[in-house]
Amino acid sequence: MxxxxxxxxxxxxxxxxxxxxxxxxxxxxxxxxxxxxxxxxxxxxxxxxxxxxxxxxxxxxxxxxxxxxxxxxxxxxxxxxxxxxxxxxxxxxxxxxxxxxxxxxxxxxxxxxxxxxxxxxxxxxxxxxxxxxxxxxxxxxxxxxxxxxxxxxxxxxxxxxxxxxxxxxxxxxxxxxxxxxxxxxxxxxxxxxxxxxxxxxxxxxxxxxxLEGTPLGIDSVKLQKALCREFPEVRNVHHVHIWQIGEQRLMTLHVHVIPPHDHDALLDRLQHYLEEHYHIGHATIQMEYQGCEEPDCDLTHHAAQSAGHAHHHH
Incomplete structure (x- = not known):
């Protein structure tokens, strides 16, 4: 490779x-x-x-x-x-x-x-x-x-x-x-x-x-939150697995998204983001458009954001 x-x-x-x-x-x-x-x-x-x-x-x-x-x-x-x-x-x-x-x-x-x-x-x-x-x-x-x-x-x-x-x-x-x-x-x-x-x-x-542990220095919970924060299309992130072989970091994850106009571009941006911020050179991302059992990314976070926007309009 x-x-x-x-x-x-x-x-x-x-x-x-x-x-x-x-x-x-x-x-x-x-x-x-x-x-x-x-x-x-x-x-x-x-x-x-x-x-x-x-x-x-x-x-x-x-x-x-x-x-x-x-x-x-x-x-x-x-x-x-x-x-x-x-x-x-x-x-x-x-x-x-x-x-x-x-x-x-x-x-x-x-x-x-x-x-x-x-x-x-x-x-x-x-x-x-x-x-x-x-x-x-x-x-x-x-x-x-x-x-x-x-x-x-x-x-x-x-x-x-x-x-x-x-x-x-x-x-x-x-x-x-x-x-x-x-x-x-x-x-x-x-x-x-x-x-x-x-x-x-x-x-x-x-x-x-x-033991296929998450590489030292990566907090997978923070990583999930970061993806939700950085990408407005992302509703939530789950089934996250990160591990390391030699110096190579690998990751698999499911991303529940609002159906994007350009599926490939979003995938590309996600992979870029992971490579740039977490040095994960090999991420396998499964996109999901249907609702799923997991709770939304961070509804409270979105609510807080909209409240913040409302506040700004005053």
């Missing part, structure tokens, strides 16, 4: 390449951080590696989204494969929750029985991690002029990760200067909270999309 792809293949390729590069950088450093965390005995590094895993996963979802968005729909999958990315985001978020629980559990154990931590090793790995994050962020930030939601999400992930690396560096310096090891589990819990926040948001959004 050509009318729904707004980006040229060239920007897609550019995005895809940047995403793949950022993914490679992040994944390699995640492995380095896990190794560093185990060698130095630092939980903050492991927590940061958990955070980098969320980044790597977010980047992978973004890469898949760019790839799948290019696949043509089939008779079997009329929307193409965009839902796979939502599913991947959901799995990613659920896995993160588990990681956070493990890290917090381990932090509590460490707090009760402090373990030795090698400050210098921890510092070296944390600084390298910070540089890797900066590189990944630079790659992504360059690519997000074309505002792809997945690239944006990945850039935000990496930004949160920068904070995680800074935390690990701070913990390493404290341990090297004062030898106070509990700072390590304390900071690992703080980093976990960052991970939890992004994981929770991701879980909420992907669940909403998988």
């Amino acid at each position: 050509p009318e729904h792809t707004h980006a040229s293949p060239a920007t897609h390729d550019g995005n895809s390449r940047r995403l793949v590069l950022a993914f490679v950088v992040t994944a390699l450093f995640m492995i380095a951080e896990v190794a560093g965390g185990i060698i130095s005995g630092s939980l903050a590094l492991l927590a940061d590696a958990g955070h980098m895993l969320t980044d790597a996963a977010a980047l992978l979802v973004a890469i898949l989204a760019v790839r799948f968005a290019r696949r043509d729909p089939t008779a079997q999958h009329s929307f193409g494969y965009l839902r796979l990315t939502t599913l991947a985001a959901f799995v990613n978020a659920a896995a993160l929750m588990v990681i956070v629980v493990i890290i917090v559990w381990e932090a509590i154990r460490r707090f009760l029985a402090p373990a030795p931590v090698m400050g210098p090793t921890m510092l070296a790995v944390a600084v390298a991690g910070l540089l890797a994050n900066l590189l990944a962020f630079w790659l992504l930030h360059h690519g997000s002029e074309e505002k792809n939601i997945n690239v944006r999400a990945a850039a935000l992930h990496v930004l949160g990760d920068l904070l995680g690396s800074v935390g690990a560096i701070a913990a390493a310096i404290v341990i090297m200067w004062t030898g106070w090891t509990p700072i390590d589990p304390i900071l690992s819990v703080l980093v976990s909270c960052l991970v939890l926040r992004s994981a929770w948001r991701l879980l909420k959004e992907s669940t909403n999309e998988l």
Whole structure:
């Protein structure tokens, strides 16, 4: 469906390449951080590696989204494969929750029985991690002029990760200067909270999309009222369904109208309005001319309007 792809293949390729590069950088450093965390005995590094895993996963979802968005729909999958990315985001978020629980559990154990931590090793790995994050962020930030939601999400992930690396560096310096090891589990819990926040948001959004929920930011009741207000021919709007697949918003609705002179023009105006105000690029509108069981749009609203007009005439 050509009318729904707004980006040229060239920007897609550019995005895809940047995403793949950022993914490679992040994944390699995640492995380095896990190794560093185990060698130095630092939980903050492991927590940061958990955070980098969320980044790597977010980047992978973004890469898949760019790839799948290019696949043509089939008779079997009329929307193409965009839902796979939502599913991947959901799995990613659920896995993160588990990681956070493990890290917090381990932090509590460490707090009760402090373990030795090698400050210098921890510092070296944390600084390298910070540089890797900066590189990944630079790659992504360059690519997000074309505002792809997945690239944006990945850039935000990496930004949160920068904070995680800074935390690990701070913990390493404290341990090297004062030898106070509990700072390590304390900071690992703080980093976990960052991970939890992004994981929770991701879980909420992907669940909403998988359950065919109304896209965030659209109030379908307000939308119905807006249609009645903007189009004098519209008596009422019902059987409204709005959902989202990938970045594509879809809608079906029944519109009870006063028989128009030009049916197609009204349909066109309705579709334009939905696209312009709600970014719904694909609306299936069923027009009805007969009276229907539902109450009129907003009789009180019309009454108020006519009262207002009467008032003006005085």
